[in-house]
Amino acid sequence: MTVQTQHALLAVRDLRTYFHTFSGTVKAVNGVSFDIGEGEIMGLVGESGGGKSVVGFSILGLIDSPGQIMGGQILLNGEDLVTAGEDRLRQIRGREISMVFQDPMTSLNPLHTVGQQMDEVLRLHSDLDAAARRKACVEMLESVGISRAADRLGAYPHQFSGGMRQRVVIAIAMLAKPRLIIADEPTTALDVTIQSQILKLMRQQIAARGASMILITHDLAVVSEMADHITVLYCGNVVERGRTRDLIETPAHPYTRGLIDSIPDPANRHPRLKQIPGTVPDIRNLPKGCNFRDRCPRAQALCAVEEPQLRPQNASQWAACHYPLQPGDLA
Amino acid sequence: MGKAGAFPDPADKKSQYSDMLGYLIKRLIQMLLVLWIVSLVVFLMMSFTGDPVFMIVPIDATDDQIQQARRILGLDQSLPVQYWIFISSLVQGDFGQSYVFRQPALALILERMPATVEMVLVAMVLAVVVAIPLGVYAGANPNGRLSRIIMAGSLLGISLPGFWVGMVLIYFFAVHLGIFPSSGRGETGEVFGVRTSLVTWNGWHHIILPAVTLSLATMAILLRMTRAGMMEVARQDYMKFARAKGATRQDVLYKHGLKNALIPVVTIFGLQLGDLIAFATITETIFSWPGMGKLLIDSIYRADRPVIVVYLMLVALIFVVINFLVDLVYTLIDPRITLK
Ligand SMILES: Nc1ncnc2c1ncn2[C@@H]1O[C@H](COP(=O)(O)OP(=O)(O)O)[C@@H](O)[C@H]1O
Ligand code: SF4
Ligand SMILES: [Mg+2]
Secondary structure (H helix, E strand, C coil): CCCCCCCCCEEEEEEEEEEEECCEEEEEEEEEEEEECCCCEEEEECCCCCCHHHHHHHHCCCCCCCEEEEEEEEEECCEECCCCCHHHHHHHECCCEEEECCCHHHHCCCCCCHHHHHHHHHHHHCCCCHHHHHHHHHHHHHHCCCCCHHHHCCCCHHHCCHHHHHHHHHHHHHCCCCCEEEEECCCCCCCHHHHHHHHHHHHHHHHHHCCEEEEEECCHHHHHHHCCEEEEEECCEEEEEEEHHHHHHCCCCHHHHHHHHCCCCCCCCCCCCCCCCCCCCCHHHCCCCCCCHHHCCCCCHHHHCCCCCCEECCCCCEECCCCCCCCCCCC | CCCHHHCCCHHHHHHHHHHHHHHHHHHHHHHHHHHHHHHHHHHHHHHCCCCCHHHHCCCCCCHHHHHHHHHHHCCCCCHHHHHHHHHHHHHCCCCCECCCCCCEHHHHHHHHHHHHHHHHHHHHHHHHHHHHHHHHHHHHCCCCHHHHHHHHHHHHHHHCCHHHHHHHHHHHHHHHCCCCCCCCCCCCEEECCEEEHHHCHHHHHHHHHHHHHHHHHHHHHHHHHHHHHHHHHHCCHHHHHHHHCCCCHHHHHHHHHHHHHHHHHHHHHHHHHHHHHHCCHHHHHHCCCCCHHHHHHHHHHCCCHHHHHHHHHHHHHHHHHHHHHHHHHHHHHCCCCCCC
8 A cells, every 4th residue: 555656745854853852962862864755644653752853853853952863854745844934834834734742631722612723724834714714623523533523522632531532623624624643642641442443533534634654652453553664763872674564574673672672562472572682771871883783682892882884674675774674584 | 634622612612601600709709708807917016006086085985985885896795796896887888987987987998099009000001111111122132232221110119118209209200390299189070970180281290209119119010020021022033933924023012022021010910909008108199199099007106996997897898709800810911821
C-alpha cells in the first residue's frame, strides 16, 4: 500500500533543535532527516526523551525559548518552514499541518465549548459564514463518531470522557483538511480498549482525505500496525529508518532490536519482558562515539571512538551502527 | 455513545431552576447570619469603648442632665436590653440618629457614598486597565527586560504607603506643575438621582489624583495575580494546541490564556473593591474628598456611635454582596463551577 512518490510532501533535512538552558545546551534534535510522501504514515519511535515531540513542534514552528532551531530544512512541498515568517507559519498551522496531542484531558481549553474550539479553526482558515461553519463542525463531529453532534457543540470538554475528547481533538485537527497530521502519542493517555478505536479512527480519517501522518509513539507495536515507514530516534539522532515490515522483521540497529524485543507478545504469555538494559544518557553530555554504546550488547572498541553515520543496509533500510545486525542474527 | 448522562437534558431545566432557588435562599440565610454576627461584634465593641454621653452634653452639664441624656440615649439599660433595642430597631429600618448632626445616621452616610463610590470605580477601572495587559505580558514573557521593569514597578506599588504616594502626587502635579487641583471634589451633575462628578470636566479634573493614589496598590496586586496565573496557564497544553490551530500569539494569550488565569484575579478584585469602598479613609483625608471614609474618621473623633455602627454594618453588607457577586462571576468564567 506504500506509494513511494518522487516528490515528498514533507522533507526534513538535517534538523537541529537545541534548548539553551542554564545547565547547558540540550541538543534535543541533532541532525534528523526523513521524507514523507503524500498519503503516507510515518512512525516516529524511540524512548521518552529521544526528541520525538521536539521534531513535531519544530515542523510547526512552535519551539519556544529557550529552544531554537539551529539548522537544517523543513521542506513542505519544497517551501522551507525554518526560514518562513510567523505569518506564513500561522497560515500553515491547522490548515496544511495540524497536530494531535498526547493528553486529551489537557489539550482542550476547559472554559470554551467544543463548538467554539472547532469554530476557531474555520474562522482562521476559511471564508465560510457562521451557519456554514456550524454545519461543517457538526459533520466533522459526526464523522469522528460523536452522536447528537449538533447538541454537543455547546458542551464543554469536562462533559466528555477521555476517548471522546480525543475524538474532538482529532475532529479539530481534521477540520481544515490539512495535508499532514502530526499525532504525538495520541493514545498513550487512553484506556487500552479505547486506544485501538482511536487509532482506527485516525487511519480512517487520513485515508479518506489522502492526508499524510507522522505518528509519534514510544510503542513500536502501535506503529507497526499503522505506519508505512518507521524512523527510530535515539538521543536526538535517527538511528534507523526503513519500510515498516523490513524494519520490524530484520532490524539492523541494536536499539531497534531492543525496542522490538520489549514489545509484549500477546501469544507468548511470558511475564518478563526483555527490556533494554540501562537508561537513556543525559543529552547535555553525551559519550564520545556511539550514543547507544553503554547499553549495546554488540559494542566494540570502535564504538567508543567514532560516531556511526546513517548508512544504507539494503534497498529500503538505513541504520547508524558500526556493527549492524544481519538478517538471521539473533542479538 | 456513553457518558450521555453528563449532558444537561432539557427535562432537567425545571430541577435546575429549583436548585438555583434553593441556592439563593441558602445564600441569603448565610448573609443574614454574617450580618447578625457583625452586629453583635460591633455592638460589643461600641459598648466597651468610652461613654458617648460626654460628647453630647455641654461641658458644664450637671449630673442630672447627664443622667437624663443617658436615659434618652437608652444607655442606662443593661447590655442585653440595649442590644435588643439596637437590633430590633435595625430590623425595622431605624438606624439611629447621629449625635453630632442630629440627622438619621444612614442618610448621612448614603449622602456621602456616591463621592466614595465614584472615586473607587475610577480607581478600580484604572487598576484593571493597566494591570491586566501588563500582567499578561509579564506572565507570557517572564524573563523579558520589560517584564522585570513591570515587576519592579509593581513591587513599589505594593510597598509604598498610600498617603505618601498621595502627598507626592499633590506636590508634583498640584503644587509644582499646577495641572491638577490638590483637594476637594469638583462640580457634580445628577444621573438617575445620584449626584456624581463623573459627568463634568471639572469633576474628572478633581478625581484623577485621588483615584490614581487609591488605585496603585490594587493595580500592583492585580498585576501580580494576573502574571502568576498567566505563567501557570502558559504551560498548559491547550495553549500550544491553540497555536497549532494557527491562532495568533495575542489571541492565544487573551482568548485562551487570560480567561483561565482570571479566577484568582476576580477574587482579589472583589476583596479590593470592598476594601476601597469601605476604607478609602486615608486618601479621602489627604485630598479632602467628601466621601464616607472621611465621615467615618470624623465620627470616630467625635465618638458619634450611631454613625460608626451603621457604617460598619453597611461595610459588612457591601462585603457580603460583593462576595456573592464574585461567586456568580466564577460561574460565568468556569463552566465546571456551579452554584451549590
Ligand atoms: N522546553 C524545554 N527546555 C529544555 N529542554 C527541553 C524542552 N523541551 C524538551 N526538552 C528536552 O528535549 C529532549 C527531547 O524531548 P522530547 O522531544 O519531549 O522527547 P520525546 O517526545 O521523545 O519523549 C528531552 O531531553 C527534553 O528534556
Ligand atoms: S555503533 Fe556500536 S555501540 Fe552503537 S549501536 Fe552499533 S554496535 Fe552498538
Ligand atoms: Mg513526547
